[in-house]
Amino acid sequence: MNGPSLRPLAQRSRALSPDQLHAFWRNGYVVVDDILDSTTVDQLRDRYEAVCQEARTSGDFRNFAEQVSNEDEEREVMVINQVCERDLFFNGLLYDTRILDVVEDLMGPYIQLFHDFLLRKPAEHGGSVFWHQDNQAWQSMPPNNITCWIALDDADAENGALRYIAGSHRDTLGMPIDEDGRLENMDRIIAEGDQRVAPVRAGGAVFHHCLTIHGSTPNNSERMRRAHSIIFMQPGTRCGRKPPFNSRPATEGDGFDVSFGHPLLRGTAQR
Numbered sequence: 001m002n003g004p005s006l007r008p009l010a011q012r013s014r015a016l017s018p019d020q021l022h023a024f025w026r027n028g029y030v031v032v033d034d035i036l037d038s039t040t041v042d043q044l045r046d047r048y049e050a051v052c053q054e055a056r057t058s059g060d061f062r063n064f065a066e067q068v069s070n071e072d073e074e075r076e077v078m079v080i081n082q083v084c085e086r087d088l089f090f091n092g093l094l095y096d097t098r099i100l101d102v103v104e105d106l107m108g109p110y111i112q113l114f115h116d117f118l119l120r121k122p123a124e125h126g127g128s129v130f131w132h133q134d135n136q137a138w139q140s141m142p143p144n145n146i147t148c149w150i151a152l153d154d155a156d157a158e159n160g161a162l163r164y165i166a167g168s169h170r171d172t173l174g175m176p177i178d179e180d181g182r183l184e185n186m187d188r189i190i191a192e193g194d195q196r197v198a199p200v201r202a203g204g205a206v207f208h209h210c211l212t213i214h215g216s217t218p219n220n221s222e223r224m225r226r227a228h229s230i231i232f233m234q235p236g237t238r239c240g241r242k243p244p245f246n247s248r249p250a251t252e253g254d255g256f257d258v259s260f261g262h263p264l265l266r267g268t269a270q271r
């Protein structure tokens, strides 16, 4: 009988091992060490600091640090959106085959940019990032977006690495959400969930699914924790919200035309 052949995972993937693929789908995230070489990381750090300096001067950035009490007022997580539109080096990184090969293993051969941003958690007063599902903010349909969080410094529990509720992208499927898109049982799911820190060395990356619950703790260490997040989508994805920053669909429910802000990175744009 001639049917589609099911090749072993190892033969179908470009970059990830079968164990890494299984870990991603089981836990909702996977750490990939040494995805970028040290020369690229050094160049990225230079451009990163230049972009941050420009944003600080112009005021064109957000502070994403969680504000729970007055003591948090001095805390900072500097966020700069759509860095790929501000700097050619970051724009080039979108097309890096080392990253796209992993994304292709996770979402298939049609890949478009959803958006990208920098997250700079300074030493000693870096803030925490609240527990969330990325798709709470985006309401993207289908909810298949995948984030590649690239570490520019070694990130660990001391300087506020990412932490995840392992398996929450599966466990929360179909659960009721409130009018903000937040899971109604979010607090209970987090309290009872399998919380895991995801340490990653500079030049490595964590890939996570847009339904995996995650956040990060403050940075009280003497080391910076700099990261760059690139979020990938499948062409044809719709945006359920009109988000508050540039280069997004004009209206709720719109698709994303291929554009400078949302380039097609692999494959063809299916309509």
Ligand SMILES: O=C(O)CCC(=O)C(=O)O
Binding pocket: 119, 129, 134, 147, 149, 160, 161, 162, 214, 215, 216, 227, 229
């Ligand atoms: O860098 C952090 O602490 C949070 C990052 C995050 O939430 C994301 O990239 O989706």
